[in-house]
Amino acid sequence: AQSVTQLDSHVSVSEGTPVLLRCNYSSSYSPSLFWYVQHPNKGLQLLLKYTSAATLVKGINGFEAEFKKSETSFHLTKPSAHMSDAAEYFCVVSEPQAGTALIFGKGTTLSVSS
Amino acid sequence: DTGVSQDPRHKITKRGQNVTFRCDPISEHNRLYWYRQTLGQGPEFLTYFQNEAQLEKSRLLSDRFSAERPKGSFSTLEIQRTEQGDSAMYLCASSGSLGVGGNEQFFGPGTRLTVL
Numbered sequence: 119a120q121s122v123t124q125l126d127s128h129v130s131v132s133e134g135t136p137v138l139l140r141c142n143y144s145s146s147y148s149p150s151l152f153w154y155v156q157h158p159n160k161g162l163q164l165l166l167k168y169t170s171a172a173t174l175v176k177g178i179n180g181f182e183a184e185f186k187k188s189e190t191s192f193h194l195t196k197p198s199a200h201m202s203d204a205a206e207y208f209c210v211v212s213e214p215q216a217g218t219a220l221i222f223g224k225g226t227t228l229s230v231s232s
Numbered sequence: 233d234t235g236v237s238q239d240p241r242h243k244i245t246k247r248g249q250n251v252t253f254r255c256d257p258i259s260e261h262n263r264l265y266w267y268r269q270t271l272g273q274g275p276e277f278l279t280y281f282q283n284e285a286q287l288e289k290s291r292l293l294s295d296r297f298s299a300e301r302p303k304g305s306f307s308t309l310e311i312q313r314t315e316q317g318d319s320a321m322y323l324c325a326s327s328g329s330l331g332v333g334g335n336e337q338f339f340g341p342g343t344r345l346t347v348l
Contacts, residue, residue: 152336162275162323162339208274218263218288220337222274
């Protein structure tokens with residue numbers, strides 16, 4: 119069965135410094151992997167997705183993630199944090215062969231200070 | 233707005249009452265999903281429709297929960313005899329055909345249920 123572990127429940131950075139949100143996954147098949155962001159009182163928004171094409175995936179707002187099969191990781195990075203990046207981030211795995219549900223991690227709260 | 237919409241956005245009810253939520257997916261999407269998100273947790277899958285057929289149900293979906301998508305367009309989620317443990321954000325998502333976009337699902341803003 120597939121599962122997702124987000125290694126940090128809370129990450130704090132200063133504006134202009136790099137962001138790293140860590141995610142490990144478990145999957146029996148070839149997974150699709152996603153990062154979603156949830157701002158307060160707003161819906162979930164897709165940041166980026168990996169679907170067995172390029173292992174380095176670029177998303178919106180300067181975020182990117184690298185799929186590393188040997189490490190079963192899909193960490194999210196951004197070179198320079200902005201105040202507007204403060205939000206809840208979810209790493210998500212999907213196995214189309216095993217069903218259609220998205221399996222969410224517990225989330226990482228990103229705080230950005232000035 | 234051509235995104236996923238949900239109604240109501242907030243619902244406060246007393247324990248034991250029935251509640252019904254509505255979801256309108258993106259019009260060209262034939263797949264529709266319901267998730268539940270409790271405080272401090274990621275969303276958890278409840279059920280999935282392809283057109284009007286309910287094809288998957290999570291074990292989280294107890295007998296008090298029922299979902300429908302009668303014409304393959306909008307969907308309703310009903311909770312009967314609500315309990316305080318049902319308090320959560322109920323999220324609806326929709327997607328196109330499997331394999332297109334890697335099962336990318338588009339989420340609505342959610343309905344926040346509070347059971348007193």
